[in-house]
Amino acid sequence: MINNSNVWQTLSQIMHLYSIQVRIILIDDTVTNWSSWLTLPSNSYAEIAKFGPFRLVDVLSIEINPNETKEMGRLLPNKNIDHSLAIIDKLELEGIAFRIDDGVLVIEFG
DSSP states (O other): OOOHHHHHHHHHHHHHHSOOEEEEEETTOOBOOOBSOEEOSSSSEEEETTEEEEEGGGEEEEEEEOEEEEOOOSSSOOEEEEOHHHHHHHHHHTTOOOEEETTEEEEEOO
16 A cells, blocks of 8 residues: 555655656546646645645546756757656655656556
C-alpha cells in the first residue's frame, strides 16, 4: 500500500526543485490538465492549476512530465531539460513505486 502522505510530500518537493508539470487522474476517469503547481490545503485535499480541490482518496494516479522547457530569450530557441534521472532517484529513495509510460512517470494508487 502506498503511503499517500509520503507521495504528496515527495511530489511537492520535486515540483519545488524542478519546473515540471503533473496531472491527476481521478477514480471517475477525470483527467486534469497539466499543471506546474500543486497545493495541499488540508491533509485530505489537493488542488492544481484550474482544478480542484479534489479529495486525495479519489486519486487513481499521478502523471509526472519530467521535461522542463526553459525560455532562453526572445531570439533564442527554448531549452529542453530532462529531469527524469533526478526524479527517478528521488522516488526510489522514498520507496515510491512508479512506472514509466511513454516518458511520463506514473504513480498509481490502490
